[in-house]
Amino acid sequence: MQTAVIRFPGTNRENDVVMALQRATGRPPRIIWHKDASLPEVDLIVLPGGFSYGDHLRAGAMAAHSPVMKEVVRQAERGVAILGICNGFQILTEAGLLPGALLRNAGLKFVCRDVHLRIETSGSVFTEGYNAGQLIRVPVAHHDGCYYADDELLGRLRDEDRIAFRYCSNGGGVDERSNPNGSRDEIAGILSASRRILGMMPHPENATEPLQGSTDGCGLFDGLTRALH
Numbered sequence: 001m002q003t004a005v006i007r008f009p010g011t012n013r014e015n016d017v018v019m020a021l022q023r024a025t026g027r028p029p030r031i032i033w034h035k036d037a038s039l040p041e042v043d044l045i046v047l048p049g050g051f052s053y054g055d056h057l058r059a060g061a062m063a064a065h066s067p068v069m070k071e072v073v074r075q076a077e078r079g080v081a082i083l084g085i086c087n088g089f090q091i092l093t094e095a096g097l098l099p100g101a102l103l104r105n106a107g108l109k110f111v112c113r114d115v116h117l118r119i120e121t122s123g124s125v126f127t128e129g130y131n132a133g134q135l136i137r138v139p140v141a142h143h144d145g146c147y148y149a150d151d152e153l154l155g156r157l158r159d160e161d162r163i164a165f166r167y168c169s170n171g172g173g174v175d176e177r178s179n180p181n182g183s184r185d186e187i188a189g190i191l192s193a194s195r196r197i198l199g200m201m202p203h204p205e206n207a208t209e210p211l212q213g214s215t216d217g218c219g220l221f222d223g224l225t226r227a228l229h
């Protein structure tokens with residue numbers, strides 16, 4: 001499987017994603033600078049986390065207008081799988097590739113800690129390495145992670161089985177700490193209508209080595225590698 005990782009000014013998790021992809025696929029990803037107007041032929045494009053343009057105006061708003069994004073949109077239309085993690089998720093919503101918006105965390109503070117997620121669907125190349133209902137532990141690190149969808153969109157995401165992950169407690173329920181940012185309906189990640197684009201606020205790439213305290217993120221990268229080999 002060939003992969004590309006896009007780097008914007010202010011991206012800071014690209015090397016974490018490179019290591020996770022290298023471990024899963026056995027191949028180094030191509031690193032693409034945001035000013036590049038063309039992309040190599042790849043099976044997966046990853047927009048990693050960070051603070052593109054210092055989160056100026058709104059997180060992801062400026063990166064969404066980078067030259068490379070026109071090409072990302074074209075590749076998305078061709079069915080290439082696209083994964084946006086944290087700031088990458090923010091960029092995908094700002095670019096209109098995913099619906100809804102990421103607002104300031106409900107507690108108005110940057111939140112950096114492990115969370116539990118419930119896998120809501122295994123029906124995508126990103127989540128088929130897990131079982132629906134499975135709980136995983138991965139970290140979050142953001143201040144603009146409160147996912148908002150209006151009632152109509154929320155209904156559509158539920159009806160079309162496009163909610164990929166929900167925040168939950170380690171027992172699988174909901175308590176006062178389980179939702180780190182006030183996201184609507186506990187949503188931590190969503191799929192596009194095509195199911196080939198995933199945006200998620202938590203960082204699976206930072207849960208792929210025992211030294212990181214969890215290897216629960218491996219299911220995502222290993223599942224992708226099996227699905228897209």
Ligand SMILES: NC(=O)CC[C@H](N)C(=O)O
Pocket residue numbers: 048049050051052055059085086087088141142143144145
């Ligand atoms: N880790 C990240 O990608 C940070 C995301 C984003 N810039 C925020 O703080 O909301």
